[in-house]
Amino acid sequence: MPAELRYNNEIERERSIDMQALYAQLLVGLINGSFYALLSLGLAVIFGMLNIINFAHGALYMMGAFCAYFLLNLAGIGYWWALIIAPIAVGIFGMILERTLLQWLSGLDHLYGLLLTFGIALIVQGLFQNYFGSSGLPYAIPDELKGGMNLGFMFLPIYRGWVVVFSLVVCLLTWYLIERTRLGAYLRAATENPTLVRAFGINVPRMITLTYGLGVGLAALAGVLSAPINQVRPLMGADLIIVVFAVVVIGGMGSIMGSIITGFALGVIEGLTKYFYPEASNTVVFVLMVLVLLVKPSGLTGRAT
Amino acid sequence: MTVTADDSIPLTPRTIRDEMIAFAIMTVLLMVVPLTGIYPFFVMQALCFALLACAFNLLIGYGGLLSFGHAMFLGTAGYISAHALKVWGVTPELGILIGTAGAAALAVITGLVAIRRQGIYFAMITLALSQLLYFIYLQTPFTHGEDGIQGIPQGYLFGVLNLAKPTVLYYVIVAGFLFGFLVIFRAVNSPFGEVLKSIRENEQRAISLGYKTDQYKLLAFILSGTLAGFAGALKVFVAQNASLTDVHWSMSGEIVLMTLVGGLGTIFGPVVGAFVIIAMQQYLAGFGQWVTVIQGVIFVVCVLTFRRGVIGEIAHYFRLSL
Amino acid sequence: MRTRIIVSLLLGTALSLGAGSFAVAQDKTVKVGVLTDNSGLYSDLGGAGSTLAAQMAIEDSGMAAKGWKIDLISADHQNKPDIATAIARQWIDVEKVDIFMDVLNSGVALAVNNVVKEKNSIMINTGAATSDLTNAQCSPNTIHWVYDTYMLANSTGRALVKAGGDTWFFLTADYAFGAALERDTSAVVVKSGGKVIGSVKHPLNTADFSSFLLQAQASKAKIIGMANAGGDTTNTIKQAAEFGIVTGGQKLAGLLLFITDVHALGLKVAQGLNFTETFYWDMNDATRAFSTRFAERMRNKARPTMVQAGVYSGLIHYFKALEAMGGNPHDGAKVVAKMKEIPTDDPLFGKGSIRVDGRKIHPAYLFEVKKPEESKGPWDYYRLVGTTAADQAFRPLSESSCPLVKK
Secondary structure, eight states, rough: HHHHHHHHHHHHHHHHHHHHHHHHHHHHHHHHHHHHHHHHHHHHHHHHHHHOOEEEHHHHHHHHHHHHHHHHHHHHOOOHHHHHHHHHHHHHHHHHHHHTTTTTTSOOHHHHHHHHHHHHHHHHHHHHHHHHTTTTTOOOOGGOSSSSEEEESSSSEHHHHHHHHHHHHHHHHHHHHHHSSHHHHHHHHHOOHHHHHTTTTOOHHHHHHHHHHHHHHOOOOOOOOTTTTBBBBBTTTTHHHHHHHHHHEEEEEEETHHHHHHHHHHHHHHHHHHHHOOOGGGHHHHHHHHHHHHHHOOOTTOOOO | OOOOTTSSSSOOOHHHHHHHHHHHHHHHHHHGGGGSOOOOHHHHHHHHHHHHHHHHHHHITTTTTOOTTTHHHHHHHHHHHHIIIIIOOOHHHHHHHHHHHHHHHHHHHHHHHHHTOOOHHHHHHHHHHHHHHHHHHHHSGGGGGOOOOOOOOOOEEEEEETTTHHHHHHHHHHHHHHHHHHHHHHHHHHHHHHHHHHHHHHHHHHHHTTTOOHHHHHHHHHHHHHHHHHHHHHHHHHSSOOGGGTSSSSHEEEEEEEHHHHOTTTTSSSHHHHHHHHHHHHHGGGGGGHHHHHHHHHHHHHHHHTTHHHHHHHHHHHHHHO | HHHHHHHHHHHHHHHHHHHHHHHHOOOEEEEEEEOSSSSSSTTTTTTHHHHHHHHHHHHHHHTTTGEEEEEEEEEEEETHHHHHHHHHHHIIIIIIOOEEEOSSSHHHHHEEEEEEEHOOOOEOSSOOOOGGGTTTTTTTTEEEOOOOHHHHHHIIIHHHHTTOOOOEEEEEEESSSHHHHHHHHHHHHTTTOOOEEEEEEEEOOOOOOHHHHHHHHHHTTEEEEEEEOOHHHHHHHHHHTTTTTTTTTTTEESSSSSSSHHHOOOOHHHHHHHEEEEETTTSSSHHHHHHHHHHHHHHTTOOOOHHHHHHHHHHHHHHHHHHHHHOOOOOOHHHHHHHHHEEEETTTTEEEEEEEHHHHHTOEEEEEEGGGGGOOTTTEEEEEEEEOOHHHHHHHHGOOOOOSSOO
């Protein structure tokens, strides 16, 4: 082969390797984005419906992961059942919280809900840390989802693929439930105009409690999903909580679809940052938040407060 | 954003008198501390945080703006002062000035960005800006990352006062605290303060009356940030180090807690709140694992039953203005 | 008359002599302070276990029977240098603490180091990693007991390169400690004939390492060095297993790992990991005996980490020095000087010594994590792969920038 052609081939190959690395990072970013979307879903539901800024979201996510651990190690119940049982269990805990503590704050400023749930988060995390230490507990990937496939430009673990699919399905189902079904309509109405809805004979306080339970259950579901890939630690939610907040704020506080889209977008942007300027990957979400809030104050698709 | 503050009590000469009496009592108590057995370092640290909480309270209690990023002022002034004192070798008064100026500059920049939004969005922007700053400080070499700037010299204030002596340092910190406190007191009980309170109660009406509300809010933000920076510069002398914990968002959370416990919208509330929280951290440190849980319980109890905070409840009960 | 004078003179002399010796022998009071992280990221490494180790050291030393009165207090510094220095000052000024033990977290350790030096107290640091404590920031009042970044890099780096791992890729936590660990290990790798072909810095407390692991995988380096700690390390290891990094032929090198991390990961995920520690509960009969007693009194029957073992060992040596001095002079630098004179010998770390820069010397052990089939029960995790002798493991005095070292 003449020298020039050989030289061109090599440049092509080098550039394509770089593209491969980029594709890999983008796919990883998409996977992380789906996780962010699922995690912020619960927060968006609770804020959108109840106007409560649920700072306990991270702690409840952690409880979901721990619940999965207990189900496996104390009761021999595996991952698949944990996906159903853990959210329900933690959701019930959330509903109890709402009944006993949060309901006294209805009608008050956002600030108090934020502070109360912040306090709850401290209590839950502190208690778990006292009993389980800080290093964490092991939880394995279920056998059916082990291993991976070689996609050519990267090795994709099957579990990660499952995370994307599952998150997407849950996100869309939740969005559909809230925005398109009658139950969802009742929920939205109950929080927008409780008196009128009560006049129709609908039990508004129960709706509110159920909504909070739903949001909490979603957080716990994200926890179960994350247990096989992240260490199950008491502080696992504390680091994520402000990122999740940022996602909800950027997407528009109160918009479910906004949070979903932002979650995915953030994952991809973070993935790119990890490729070009990895040290900043935890901080890029805040740059995004400042930019979005300056240009469009109520977030991408949210309604103004 | 309405916050419970008992401003239903009008500003009469009697209320001013109540506040002056309370101020006099506070000053006397602070002056005699070295004569009692109380360990002065604890009080000094509490005073720095008290000033910080008061500055924060100016913004939320009177301006109705919840800032979740006040740690950035504390930390910025702390780092700049620390660097000036240790590396450039300036005198203490210059160090404090430089640090406070740094915080003021930061307050202007961040204020211009943040003031344009309200409510929860304002809180989120301040949080985001604070996190950005945290990241910047983590990366820049002069802060030494998580080791922090250590072993800062205390020096001689104005060339005569030896700050290495605990008693001297104590009175200097008290003086600084009282100065900052009086600035806030003056700002609140002034026409500027009245306009601020009216903006908090009903911004639309204030605008319709012809006030440029954004300017007032920005001014309050800058004042609050500068005083927070002043507290941070003072703290450098007490702790003799400046570290990343001063810029982390959990520090901002602690400031909120102190003000909440003491009483949002009261002048003396943040002081009491700061002392309570610092005391808790120090004296419960022996309980080790339970500190976080106890802090959480205090948050919950305060929000549910004690919403006016310690001073707020006392003021409400005795119909005083504090 | 004369007899009375003689008797009173004799009595006077006897009394003054007696009073003189009383003044030295009388003060047999000691207050020990354990300043650790009880509620945060490092609470499993030290925490309540460090306080327990200190308690056991006081009991085992037999000092009470020799007339000593020893008090123990402990506090949680919450990983905040502010709180740590405030507690340190209060302990020295008000509580009259003589010696600080544990002091996990490099930033906190350096801050407390300054306070201890200023007030002439003592710190035996068993928890922090920074080698600065015996280098630029060394002090006549501080002894660095268990490990430091230089020793970890030296032991793990050299051993792995010798075993064939001559190309390295670093996954570094983006803060001073991570950078120091990467720098020290790179130097050792290069000196031993290896090559560092790449590195990536990740933010502290990252949950997801996929992007970084992919980059490490693409580099095809034989060894992936993890210059991070705590939750970051355990997450990296767990996710590396997912991406088939180890099955793909690359080896993971933990630069700072503790037995509690391995316990948290489980053997299935952690098997095959190589890293250095200076204490393992199952090394010999002496360590086993101590560890069984320790585990009985620990909340979840955990075996001691090297940090906690260091607290025990350090206190035993401190008491030995005090006994040799006949009393507690409450003078930090004096007691530390005495501790440097006496060679160390305790059931946990064996024979060693304390150098002039405050660095305690003892052998460093390279461990490999067992496969699940090889383990006989919980906490039976390590297999000894190599040993670096005490005088070779730590930074040589010739390379030290400590002002106490006379060149």
